[in-house]
Structure formats: structure tokens, C-alpha cells
Amino acid sequence: MNDKKPTTPRRDFLKTCATKIPQWLLVFSAFGPEQARAVDGESDYNPVEHNYAMGVDIHKCIGCGRCVDACKKENKVPEEPVYFRTWVERYVVPPEGEAHVDSPNGGRDGFPELPADREIFRTFFVPKLCNQCANPPCVQVCPVGATFVSRDGVVLVDDTYCVGCRYCIQACPYGARYLHPTKKVADKCTFCYHRIRRGLLPACVEACPTQARIFGEVGQQSSPLRRFLRFNDINVLKPALNTEPKVYYAGASREVR
Amino acid sequence: MKVKKIPQQLIPLAFLLALAVAALVIMRLVLLPETFGEYGHYRALAVDDVAALDIAYAGHQACAECHDDVYELKQQSNHRGVACEACHGPAAAHIEAPDEYAPEVPRNREHCTLCHGYNPTRPTGFPQIIPELHNPRQPCMTCHQPHHPELPHAPEECAACHRQIVNEKAVSHHASLSCTTCHDLPAEHLVDPVMVRALKPSTREKCGQCHASNADSAPEIPRIELATHGEGYLCWECHYPHQPEANR
Amino acid sequence: MELILGNIVNDLSKITGYIYPNEFELHWGILVVVYPYLTGLVAGAFILASLERVFDVSSLQPVYRLSLLTALAFLLVAPLPLLAHLGHPLRSYQMFLTPHTKSAMAMFGFVYAWYLMVVLLLEIWFDYRKSIVVWSNEKRGVTRYFYKFLTLGTTDISDRALRFDDKIGRIITIIGIPSAFLLHGYVGFIFGSVKANPWWSSVLMPIVFLFSAIVSGIALVIMIYMVTTMFRWKRLSMPCLNKLAELLFYAIIVDFSLELLDFVQRLYEAEESITILSQMISSRLFISLIISQIILGTLVPTISLAWARFGRVPDEMRRLMYFIAALLIQVGIFSTRWNVVIGGQLFSKSLRGLTVYKLELFGLEGALTAGLLLILPFLVLFVLTRVLPPWSAVESHVSESPV
Numbered sequence: 001m002n003d004k005k006p007t008t009p010r011r012d013f014l015k016t017c018a019t020k021i022p023q024w025l026l027v028f029s030a031f032g033p034e035q036a037r038a039v040d041g042e043s044d045y046n047p048v049e050h051n052y053a054m055g056v057d058i059h060k061c062i063g064c065g066r067c068v069d070a071c072k073k074e075n076k077v078p079e080e081p082v083y084f085r086t087w088v089e090r091y092v093v094p095p096e097g098e099a100h101v102d103s104p105n106g107g108r109d110g111f112p113e114l115p116a117d118r119e120i121f122r123t124f125f126v127p128k129l130c131n132q133c134a135n136p137p138c139v140q141v142c143p144v145g146a147t148f149v150s151r152d153g154v155v156l157v158d159d160t161y162c163v164g165c166r167y168c169i170q171a172c173p174y175g176a177r178y179l180h181p182t183k184k185v186a187d188k189c190t191f192c193y194h195r196i197r198r199g200l201l202p203a204c205v206e207a208c209p210t211q212a213r214i215f216g217e218v219g220q221q222s223s224p225l226r227r228f229l230r231f232n233d234i235n236v237l238k239p240a241l242n243t244e245p246k247v248y249y250a251g252a253s254r255e256v257r
Numbered sequence: 258m259k260v261k262k263i264p265q266q267l268i269p270l271a272f273l274l275a276l277a278v279a280a281l282v283i284m285r286l287v288l289l290p291e292t293f294g295e296y297g298h299y300r301a302l303a304v305d306d307v308a309a310l311d312i313a314y315a316g317h318q319a320c321a322e323c324h325d326d327v328y329e330l331k332q333q334s335n336h337r338g339v340a341c342e343a344c345h346g347p348a349a350a351h352i353e354a355p356d357e358y359a360p361e362v363p364r365n366r367e368h369c370t371l372c373h374g375y376n377p378t379r380p381t382g383f384p385q386i387i388p389e390l391h392n393p394r395q396p397c398m399t400c401h402q403p404h405h406p407e408l409p410h411a412p413e414e415c416a417a418c419h420r421q422i423v424n425e426k427a428v429s430h431h432a433s434l435s436c437t438t439c440h441d442l443p444a445e446h447l448v449d450p451v452m453v454r455a456l457k458p459s460t461r462e463k464c465g466q467c468h469a470s471n472a473d474s475a476p477e478i479p480r481i482e483l484a485t486h487g488e489g490y491l492c493w494e495c496h497y498p499h500q501p502e503a504n505r
Numbered sequence: 506m507e508l509i510l511g512n513i514v515n516d517l518s519k520i521t522g523y524i525y526p527n528e529f530e531l532h533w534g535i536l537v538v539v540y541p542y543l544t545g546l547v548a549g550a551f552i553l554a555s556l557e558r559v560f561d562v563s564s565l566q567p568v569y570r571l572s573l574l575t576a577l578a579f580l581l582v583a584p585l586p587l588l589a590h591l592g593h594p595l596r597s598y599q600m601f602l603t604p605h606t607k608s609a610m611a612m613f614g615f616v617y618a619w620y621l622m623v624v625l626l627l628e629i630w631f632d633y634r635k636s637i638v639v640w641s642n643e644k645r646g647v648t649r650y651f652y653k654f655l656t657l658g659t660t661d662i663s664d665r666a667l668r669f670d671d672k673i674g675r676i677i678t679i680i681g682i683p684s685a686f687l688l689h690g691y692v693g694f695i696f697g698s699v700k701a702n703p704w705w706s707s708v709l710m711p712i713v714f715l716f717s718a719i720v721s722g723i724a725l726v727i728m729i730y731m732v733t734t735m736f737r738w739k740r741l742s743m744p745c746l747n748k749l750a751e752l753l754f755y756a757i758i759v760d761f762s763l764e765l766l767d768f769v770q771r772l773y774e775a776e777e778s779i780t781i782l783s784q785m786i787s788s789r790l791f792i793s794l795i796i797s798q799i800i801l802g803t804l805v806p807t808i809s810l811a812w813a814r815f816g817r818v819p820d821e822m823r824r825l826m827y828f829i830a831a832l833l834i835q836v837g838i839f840s841t842r843w844n845v846v847i848g849g850q851l852f853s854k855s856l857r858g859l860t861v862y863k864l865e866l867f868g869l870e871g872a873l874t875a876g877l878l879l880i881l882p883f884l885v886l887f888v889l890t891r892v893l894p895p896w897s898a899v900e901s902h903v904s905e906s907p908v
Contacts, residue, residue, distance in 0.1 A: 012302075023345050046787040047304075062379045064372040066343050073347050074313045082513055082529035089523075091376050101857055111378065123378040128525075137701060143611035144599040146298035158303035161290070163599060164592015166532040167610050173701035175525025175854055179532060184592030194310035203314045209339040209372060210383075241700055257855055264669045267632065269657035270627070278623070281601065289601055298605050 045197065047151035051246075052191050054205070055214035055228040056127050058251035063088055063125035067204035067213065068108040074192060074203035081105040083178045085189040086129035086204050091255055094119040099255040126256050127213065129204070130155065130176040130189035131237060133243030138168035138177060138186075147186065151248065154193050155216070159185040173238050191215070218246065264451045315349035316340075320348065321357075327404050334405040344368065344403065369397045377421040377446065382450065411447040426499045439463065439498065457493075464492040520545050522781075522858025531850045531862050535875040536586035541692045541714065542842045543882065548715070549722010550576040550690035551625065551681060553752070558678040564748040570632065570895030572726045572731070578886035584617060586878050589869055603834040609695045620688050624681040627777050630655075631674040633893050687719040696845060703778035703856075704785075704849040709767040716760035721838035723753045724831035729886070731828055737896070743820060747794075750827050754810045757834065761803050781856045789851045789859055794844045802837010806830035 045231070058170070071077060071086045081104075088107030092114060093099045104112060107125070136155050139147050146162035150157050162185035169186060171179045180187040194204035196215075200206070205215040216225025232250035238257060265415040292301035312492060320341040321328035331337060342348050345360040363369075375385040392400070400409045415436045416423040426432060436442070436455075458464070461483060467474040469483040481487075487495055497503065513529070520529075552574040557565040588594045604611040629635075638660055642653035690711035696702075696709025727749050734741050754777070786794055806829075812818065813826035847862050865871040 059380055060370055060381055063376060066371070070314060070342070070347075080513060082526060084526045087526050092378065098857075100539075101855070103523070103526055106526050110374070113386060114377065120377055124380075125378055131405075137699075141610060141699075143302075143605055143608045143613070144596075145298040145603050145605045148297055148303075150304050151296055156304065156307050158300050159307070160306070161303065161596070161599065162593070163301055165587075165590075165595040165610060166592070167608070167695075170531050170850075171699050171701055171855055175527045178527040179530065179592060180355055190307060193304075193307045195316075197308040198312065200312065200314075200316045206314050206316060206340050207343045209336075209343050211338050242263070246710075247578050257857075264666060265661045266631070266657075266659045266666065266670065269659060273657075284598070285602060286600070298603070445797060 024135055040212070049152075051153040051218040052132070052196060053153075053216060053218045053225060053231075053246040053248065054132070054191065054202075055216070055225050055234075055248045055250065056248060056252075057212045057214065057228065057232070058124050058126055058256075058257070059089065059208045060209055060212035061125040062212075063090060063107060063111055064209065065107040065110055065208040066209060067127060068106045070203040071189070072205035074195070077187075078181050080181070081108075083168045083181070083187075085176075085187070086127060089128060090127045091124055091126060092118060092120055093122040093253075093255055095121040110154075122253070124251065124253075125210075126249075126252065127204075128174065128176070128237075129247060130191075131174055131243065132189075132191060134244035135242060136244060137171040137173065137241075138188075139242060141167045141171040145168065150193070154191050155194075156186075156190055156193060157186050157188060159183055159187070162186050173211070173241050173243065203256075260481040314342050315347075315352045317342070319352050331404045336404065336405060336406055364396055364398060366394075366397055369401075369403075374419050377424070382418050382423055384412075385420055386388075386417070387420075421498050429500045431498065433500060448459050461492055464498075468492075506877060508801075514864060517874055518863065519652075519861045520858060522853070523855055524853035524858040524860050526857055528850075528853050528860060531847070531860070533846055533850060534870045535589070535847075535863070535864055535872060536546065536870055536878070538592040538839070538842045539586040539875050539878050540583060540848045541689075541723070541846070542764060542839050543586070543716065543878075544692050545689055545721045545838065545842070546725050547580045547583060547620075548685040548718040549720065549724075550579065550726055551722070552688070552719055552724055553723050553726055553749075555678045555682050555685070556752070558675060559682065562748065563601035564742075564744040567742045567745045568695050568726055568730050568749065570893075571730060571890075573625070573629050573632065574893065574895055575729055575886060575888045576722075577629060579882040580617075580621055581885055582624060584880060584884040586875070587613075589874060589878075609691070609698055612691065613695075615651070616688055616691050617807055618683050622683045624677060628674055628677045628681060629893070631670045631677065634670050635662050635667055653832045686715055690715045696795065699776070699849075700847050701854060703776065704782060704852065705845065707767060707771075709770070711764060713763050713767060716756060716763055716899045717838055717841055720753065720756045720760045720834060723749060724834040724838075727831040727837070728751065731824065733890070739826065739896075746824065746827060747814060750810055750814045750830075753831070753834070754807065754814060757810070761807070762898075778852075778856050781852045781859070784849065785859055786853050787863070790844055790848050793840045794848070797840040798837050798844055801833055802840055803834075806833045806837070809833075815823075876903070 014166055065088055068084065068087055071084075072079070073238050075085055077085050084106040086106075086139070089101055089103045091099050091101050092110050100118065102111070132153065132155050133152070134149075136149060139155060141148055143165060144161060144163055146158045147155065147168055148158070155233065159180075164179065164184045164186070166179055166186065172188075173224075177186050177188040179185070192204075194198070195202055201215050202213075205213045214224045214228045216223045216228075218225075220226065228250065229248060235249045235252040235256075236245040236247070237249065237252070259314065289299050290302075293299070295301035317328070317340040318392050324341075328341070331341075338394045342360070344363055348360040350358040351360050370386070370388050373385055374384075389450070397403070414423070419436075423436070426434070426436075439458050441456040442454050443455070459491060462469075465483040466472055468480050468481055470480045472478075472480070492498075516523065516527070541570065550572040554576065556562045557569040588597060589599060600611055600614045604614065634656070637652050637655045639662070641649060641656050644652060693711035693714030696705040696714075697707050699705045703873070721726055727746070730746070730749070731741065771782070777853075809826050811825045811829040813830070850860075852859050867873055
């Protein structure tokens with residue numbers, strides 16, 4: 001299964017078989033020959049030259065929920081308030097004791113007034129989404145290879161191949177995945193892969209009125225993301241799990257998890 | 258007799274095993290989806306499938322191509338960072354067929370207050386109103402042009418952008434003080450709040466004007482020896498002036 | 506849509522604290538509880554059978570074939586709950602087609618196939634081969650051809666061939682023991698390897714699963730042995746039953762110690778998740794963990810077994826106590842599976858809140874389906890005992906040795 005291994009004669013044989021089998025065999029195949037479709041205007045796109053990432057500046061988030069709304073519309077995420085590719089959490093930290101967190105409808109409609117007796121010591125919004133881990137536990141556990149890291153560093157789901165076992169949902173420490181209620185396959189944020197391949201920003205980034213979300217590429221110099229990473233103390237979520245997220249947070253204090 | 262005969266029972270089993278292996282091999286040959294394993298343990302074409310999905314949000318550059326006047330106006334204003342579709346919703350369909358599909362034009366107050374309604378969790382300095390008190394029922398657009406939302410007049414109170422601080426102060430021992438008691442306020446801050454900041458106190462003497470033992474202030478105000486109290490620290494390095502906790 | 510929303514709003518009110526919005530839906534429901542329960546019974550029953558075969562525990566001979574058939578019956582049903590819970594059951598063949606070598610779940614198909622084909626079916630076939638050949642000559646009509654088919658064309662029942670059968674059966678059993686360990690240890694690994702979930706993530710998980718499997722398997726065979734013997738109007742072999750109870754007693758002691766060890770370890774380490782997990786145990790899991798799993802499912806049967814086996818109890822009473830203990834153990838082990846699978850999803854991975862599991866009665870993932878899947882193996886077993894009667898050889902054995 002490891003592609004880096006030198007090919008063995010047997011593998012060569014199998015490959016030859018696979019390529020030389022007569023066309024009539026393909027007639028029985030559920031997956032007939034299909035032309036690779038190039039997306040408009042990116043014929044010379046080379047995935048290995050890219051490695052996408054996102055910064056989230058918690059100090060800038062105003063909790064307006066436009067990102068959640070845009071994400072739902074762009075990606076046709078089911079409307080019910082229990083399916084989100086991105087959502088916004090509100091943290092209210094009292095002077096002592098546990099932080100109070102909520103995210104009504106993922107923050108899509110804004111946030112209701114806090115109860116008058118709620119003590120505020122610190123308070124902030126935290127946008128959440130798939131962390132596009134470089135070491136993704138969801139990909140590790142997928143039994144069939146229906147979720148994977150693309151060569152440009154985005155974790156994607158092949159919805160024609162997902163069996164709907166939901167092991168990936170269990171394995172995601174961030175609650176970023178859900179089972180699509182009608183497609184019955186795992187679904188999650190793709191960094192709006194269909195947009196970034198067209199040179200557009202992810203919908204949430206496009207819709208964010210305060211630039212609290214910064215989209216870019218790891219290692220790309222002279223970019224907003226590079227500046228964001230240079231001038232902020234950067235955290236990732238749940239670093240102890242060694243998932244190596246590529247969504248970087250500035251201002252995520254210890255309560256955030 | 259040295260040559261052992263293969264026991265008869267093993268022959269059908271070996272045959273079944275061969276059959277199972279053959280079935281697996283054939284299954285793999287026939288059913289293995291095209292491009293599976295090309296770049297990793299996945300169907301390489303799946304990447305193209307995802308990439309080929311339709312977009313709903315066209316991106317602000319697309320809007321600017323036709324609506325360059327509005328776009329230019331907006332770029333000069335405090336809404337320069339707000340993309341068109343943040344308010345007008347997804348517009349890719351509009352770009353495909355401008356006459357058939359018009360993007361939303363939100364005119365209700367609830368839309369503006371998604372960002373500008375008061376919420377203590379919002380970062381301080383972000384302009385926020387209390388909808389029930391701020392010209393109730395009037396559409397925002399009567400006074401504010403959303404593509405160039407400069408204020409009709411300078412804010413009358415700091416709470417317009419710093420309400421959470423004002424609210425904190427209002428229930429503290431500093432309730433009776435106005436913001437400008439401690440903060441020097443350049444007039445330009447009301448026009449360009451980001452570039453011209455209000456000034457914070459810089460010396461202990463500022464606080465000492467009321468709290469020093471020899472200060473000329475009301476007798477019930479707590480006093481300290483300015484020279485010795487909290488030596489080496491500035492006052493606000495221990496006390497939070499908007500919510501002074503001296504009595505705790 | 507509005508109905509769904511109404512339900513969601515209603516259920517949202519039962520959540521305490523904060524859960525990630527996508528965690529509202531519990532993804533592994535009762536069917537995934539049934540699955541490790543069934544595989545546990547398989548592994549347990551098989552390990553019991555191999556004790557007789559490999560370690561020559563002769564008093565267990567009356568239940569040797571019965572446990573093999575029990576293991577087979579339950580193994581045949583075991584993948585059904587998994588299949589039924591998949592979003593796309595028709596795509597399940599992909600697990601064989603493109604198994605992801607890094608995925609614990611992808612290996613299920615292979616572990617399962619290995620166990621079913623290589624271990625269980627082969628062992629049963631070699632064990633029954635002589636009988637099958639005999640039946641294929643004795644029986645009449647369609648059944649004759651059926652048995653002829655089962656012989657796979659080998660009619661050699663000479664002494665030499667039978668000696669070979671016995672030898673290879675023994676080898677398969679020896680391979681089978683680690684395979685049975687693998688099968689159920691592996692099911693534990695599916696949960697234990699999920700680092701995102703502090704309730705599951707534990708190196709002890711496979712081992713705890715394994716021993717609870719042995720406990721449940723032995724208890725099941727006790728029950729089946731007692732019930733089938735009663736319905737056949739035969740006498741129970743008391744030495745066999747005593748031996749089974751003894752083994753069950755030892756297994757449950759080991760199992761409970763391991764679970765305690767796991768519990769103490771978690772409590773002592775007191776990681777970030779300890780607060781929410783304690784909350785969960787004392788509220789959401791109180792009945793299923795404290796009462797059903799520990800008190801009813803472990804402590805009561807342990808005492809009952811010890812008393813019945815080692816105390817001065819008349820045989821009548823002893824049998825009753827064995828039976829009740831075995832029944833309670835089934836309840837306990839089912840609760841164990843429930844507490845692992847459902848418990849692992851009742852708390853938010855934000856470690857800030859608890860959610861609820863809404864067990865439906867109808868529907869593919871409802872309680873009725875689960876009940877059906879729990880009854881189905883017994884029906885399969887009934888058919889199997891008709892096709893391959895496990896007692897013919899046993900009866901003579903029992904009648905020879907006075908009870």
C-alpha cells in the first residue's frame with residue numbers, strides 16, 4: 001500500500017493487467033473511464049507548489065456570523081442548526097471559575113444578550129473550522145481512503161467513495177465533521193477548495209468584514225498570512241494531540257479548546 | 258514409503274482458497290476506481306470533483322468590474338474591508354445572469370446590527386449601538402450610507418465604540434468620572450479613530466491627582482502615599498481603572 | 506424540516522454545558538453497541554472451545570461443539586449491525602477493495618474473514634467431517650445432497666484421514682486462540698486508538714475488551730447449554746457446568762480487576778478530561794455503569810458464582826444460581842459495551858458539556874433492529890444445531906460417565 005516502495009515484479013504485473021484489460025471489462029465497472037476535468041482557467045496549476053493554511057485573529061472577530069452564513073450558502077451545508085463546516089463560539093470568562101461558552105446556531109444569527117448576572121472578566125469570539133491538520137486523525141482512520149490530504153495540503157472527502165461509517169467523525173478532536181443528512185457521507189470544511197483553485201478566497205474569508213480570518217499558504221512570503229504569523233503569538237488547538245493543525249490562532253487563550 | 262500423499266481433504270480446500278484469491282484479484286481489477294492510488298490512498302479524480310463544484314460567492318473583484326463606482330466609494334470608507342457579498346449575499350448567479358437574478362439588498366436594521374448592535378464580547382473600539390435606543394425603527398440608511406458609512410456627526414459619547422468599558426465604569430467607583438478625566442482626546446480621534454488614538458495616562462501623578470494622600474479631592478476617596486505605595490509599578494499595572502478593585 | 510427543527514430544539518434543551526454544534530448528533534448508536542457485544546461473544550465462546558481442544562480440559566467436552574457452533578452463529582451475525590449502520594452499506598466492499606492500511610477499521614474485513622474462513626469454518630469442518638460423510642450416506646432426499654455438498658467431495662474417513670483431521674484441527678485451534686484474541690482485542694483497539702476521545706483512548710482498552718469477551722462468551726455458553734439440555738430432556742453434566750462456572754468466576758475476577766485498574770489509572774492521572782468524565786459517570790451513566798455494569802453485572806454474579814461453586818449448595822439451587830449469574834453477566838457486558846460506545850459520545854470533545862442519546866424504537870438504527878440482531882444469532886444457532894447436531898458424540902460421553 002505504500003507508494004514509495006520500489007515496485008515489485010508482481011506489482012508490475014498487476015499494473016499491466018490493470019491497464020491492458022480489455023474494454024469490455026470496463027463495461028461492468030461502476031467507474032467507467034472518465035476524463036480528468038480541469039477547472040476553468042487553471043490549466044497550469046501544480047498542486048505540490050501549494051500548501052494552504054488559515055490564520056484566525058481572535059482580537060478582530062466581532063461575532064457577526066457572516067462567515068457561518070457564507071459557508072452554509074457557498075457549500076450548501078444543511079440548514080439545520082446541527083451541521084456546520086464553520087461556526088463561531090462565544091467565550092465569557094468570569095473572574096474565577098469555568099468559562100461559559102455558547103454558539104447558538106453556530107453564531108450564524110449573532111449572539112443573544114448575556115444574562116445580566118453573568119460576570120465578565122474577559123470575553124471573546126472564536127471562529128472554528130476544520131483545522132486541515134498536516135497529521136490528520138480523520139484520514140488515518142478512514143477505512144477506504146475516502147478522506148485524504150490532497151497534494152496541496154487540504155483534507156478532502158470523496159463523497160462518491162465514503163461508506164458513511166463515521167469513524168472519521170469520532171476521530172476528529174475538533175468536532176469539525178458531520179454526517180451529511182441526505183448524502184449520508186462525512187462532510188467538512190474544504191477551505192472552499194473549489195474556490196481557492198479558481199484563485200478566490202474561501203467564502204468565510206471573503207465574507208468576514210473585519211479580516212479576522214486570513215487565508216494564505218504556508219511558506220509563501222510577502223503575504224497577509226506571513227505577516228500574521230510574524231507579529232502574533234500563534235497557537236493551534238489541542239496541540240498535545242499532535243495533529244499539526246494548519247489553522248493558526250492569534251489570541252486563543254487557555255480556555256479555548 | 259517416504260513420499261507422503263497429500264490428504265484428500267486438502268484438495269477441495271486448496272481449490273476454494275484459490276477461488277477466493279482469484280475472486281479478490283478479479284474484483285480489484287474490475288472495481289478499482291480509476292486513478293485510485295495515483296497520488297496516495299485515494300481516488301485522484303476526487304480532487305477534481307471537489308474543485309469542479311460551483312461557486313456561490315463571486316468574490317468582490319467580480320462585483321467591481323461592473324459596479325466600479327460603488328466599489329470605489331466603498332474603498333474610500335470604513336467599510337473598505339467589508340466585501341460586497343458580506344451584505345448582499347452570494348452573487349455568482351447574478352454575474353452569470355445579471356438580469357435574471359438580483360442579489361439581496363438588506364435594508365432592515367437587524368442586518369446592520371449583526372455587526373453594529375451592542376455586544377460586550379465585541380472588541381473595544383468597534384462601533385456599536387443599542388438598537389432600542391438609537392433612533393428606534395428608523396432604517397439605518399436614513400442617516401448612514403452603507404457604501405460610505407461615515408458618521409453624520411461625531412459620536413457624542415465614547416460608548417458609541419467603547420460601550421463595554423463605559424458600562425463597566427458605570428457600576429464602579431469611577432462612575433462619576435468622565436472618560437476624558439483620564440484620557441486626553443484629540444479631536445481627530447472622533448473622525449479617524451484607528452489612526453489617531455485617544456491617549457492613556459502615562460504617570461502615577463495622574464491617578465495621584467485624586468488618590469495621593471495630599472490630593473485636593475473629596476475626603477471619601479481612598480488615599481495612598483504616592484511615593485511608597487506599590488513602588489516601582491505604575492498604578493494601572495495592578496488596578497484596572499475602569500473597575501477599580503482597591504477595596505478587595 | 507420544521508418537525509426536525511422542533512425535535513432539535515427540544516433535544517438541545519437537554520444538553521448541559523457547551524457541546525460543539527456538530528456533536529449534537531450521536532454517530533454511533535445502539536447498533537455499534539451490539540457489534541462489539543456480538544464479537545465478544547464469538548471470541549469468548551471460541552476461547553472456551555479451544556480450552557477443551559488444546560488444553561484437554563475434558564470435563565468441557567459436552568460443550569465443545571456447542572461453543573464452536575455458538576461462535577459461528579454469532580460471528581455470522583456480527584457484521585450485520587455494522588453494515589446496517591453504514592451510510593452506504595452497498596459501498597462496504599470497498600473495505601476489501603482499497604483497505605487503508607493505517608485504518609483500524611479497514612482491517613476489520615480481513616480479521617473477520619480470517620477468523621470466519623480460516624479458523625471457525627475450517628475447525629468446524631474438520632471436526633464434523635466424519636459425521637458429515639456418514640450423514641451423506643445415511644440421509645435420504647435433499648438432505649443427502651446437502652451433506653454431500655458439505656463433504657466437498659472428500660469421502661475418506663479412514664483412520665489415517667481422521668487422525669489427520671484431528672491433528673489439523675488442533676493446529677487450527679492453536680492458531681485460533683491468538684486469532685480470537687486478535688478479533689476482539691482488535692475491536693477494543695478501534696476504540697482505544699481514538700486519541701481525540703479521552704473516554705476511549707487507553708492502552709488497556711483492547712485487553713479489557715478481550716477479557717470481558719471471554720466472560721460474556723463463557724456465560725453465554727452456560728446459558729445455551731442449560732437451556733438446550735432442558736429442552737432436549739437430557740441431564741446436565743454437572744462436572745462440566747461446575748468447570749464452566751469456575752472458569753467464568755476466574756475470568757470475571759480478571760476482567761473486573763483490569764477495569765478497576767483502568768479506572769484507578771484515569772482517576773489518578775486526572776487529566777484535563779477528568780471533570781467532565783466524572784460528571785458523566787455520576788449523571789448520564791449512573792444507571793448503566795454503576796448499577797447495571799458494576800453492581801448487577803459484576804458484583805452480584807461474582808458473589809453468586811463463588812457461593813454456588815464453592816459453597817455447600819444443592820445441585821438444583823446451584824444450577825439456578827449459575828443461570829442467574831450468567832444472565833446478569835450478559836446484562837452487565839451489554840452495559841459495558843453501551844458505556845464504552847455511547848458513553849464515549851455523551852460528553853463533548855470541548856470537555857465542556859454533556860449531550861443525550863435518543864434511542865429510537867423504530868428505524869434502521871432503532872431498538873427493534875438491535876433486538877432483532879440480538880435474537881438472530883440464536884435462530885442461526887438453532888438452524889446450525891439442526892444441520893450439524895453438536896450432541897450426538899456428547900451423549901454417549903455423558904451417559905458413560907455417571908453424573
